[in-house]
Amino acid sequence: MQNNYLHPIRIAVLADTHNVLLPDVQAILxxxxxxxxxxxxxxxxxxxxxxxxxxxxxxxxxxxxDLGYLKKTLRCTIGGVSFLAVHDRRDAGPQISEVQAVIxxxxxxxxxxxxDGRVWLNPGSCGRRRxxxxxxxxxxxxxxxxxLGIEKLTIGKDRV
Numbered sequence: 095m096q097n098n099y100l101h102p103i104r105i106a107v108l109a110d111t112h113n114v115l116l117p118d119v120q121a122i123l124x125x126x127x128x129x130x131x132x133x134x135x136x137x138x139x140x141x142x143x144x145x146x147x148x149x150x151x152x153x154x155x156x157x158x159x160d161l162g163y164l165k166k167t168l169r170c171t172i173g174g175v176s177f178l179a180v181h182d183r184r185d186a187g188p189q190i191s192e193v194q195a196v197i198x199x200x201x202x203x204x205x206x207x208x209x210d211g212r213v214w215l216n217p218g219s220c221g222r223r224r225x226x227x228x229x230x231x232x233x234x235x236x237x238x239x240x241x242l243g244i245e246k247l248t249i250g251k252d253r254v
Contacts, residue, residue, distance in 0.1 A: 102237045103235070103236050105127065105233065105235075105236065107234055108231040109134065109181070109219065109220075111221035116229075123144070124148065127173075135158055138161065151170045151177075153168045153181055166180065174236065193212065196215070199219075204216060204217060213244070232245060
């Protein structure tokens, strides 16, 4: 999604929905200009809903057997910011050399680091609660090729 917006662009970042798209997550997706999903969607119905809600970029996770058309890695540019999306961080490899941010999932735990000037973001899981962790996702705000901010969002604690 390349554009010349004069206002900040909001990008929802999510992973590991595991065939669940909670109402809170849907509302966040609707409020964003685009979204990056770092894998483990696990169902075509959720893929259809994601497509309906926003401009979505998705990679294949280890549980996406029925979504074999998804790529294991995906490069995209949104608002002038270059992203690499993978499900497992170990799959990023040498492709990171030309990107500003790496989006990954798989662990179901939120993580945000800056390594060698590059953002590494795991939005956690916002599907079913697993491994005792909270349900999280993130919103990245970009403008003219720069990341202005990354907001961690915790999805309702009394859900799922």
